[in-house]
Amino acid sequence: MTLVYIYLYSSFGNSGELVVYRHSYVASYSVYNIHTREVWELDPPEVVNSVLQYAAWGTQGQQLIYIFENNIYYQSDVQSNSLRLTSSGKEGVIFNGIADWLYEAKQKV
Numbered sequence: 001m002t003l004v005y006i007y008l009y010s011s012f013g014n015s016g017e018l019v020v021y022r023h024s025y026v027a028s029y030s031v032y033n034i035h036t037r038e039v040w041e042l043d044p045p046e047v048v049n050s051v052l053q054y055a056a057w058g059t060q061g062q063q064l065i066y067i068f069e070n071n072i073y074y075q076s077d078v079q080s081n082s083l084r085l086t087s088s089g090k091e092g093v094i095f096n097g098i099a100d101w102l103y104e105a106k107q108k109v
Helices: 101-107
Strands: 005-010 028-033 039-041 054-057 064-068 071-075
Touching: 005 054
Parallel strands: none
Antiparallel strands: 005 028, 028 039, 054 064, 064 071
């Protein structure tokens, strides 16, 4: 398979306001098509210009997975609609798909 897409992230500078815990941060993510030079934001369906807690490529094809407001989202392809896999995420209580502060501190992620 040839490389067609890359994802880019922006953490808005180095002032530290978007650092969550010692090793985690939030950022805006964009997907870039290297052939057509198209760029689009990686956002959940209900939000525009979101700040995500995590994003990564899937294991097959052009899959994407990302975390927004402690919930997991999945895209089977970069141009497909996002599917919300969890809805139980709760700030400070339920962390779907990401580590909380205690895990980062004890496991040295």
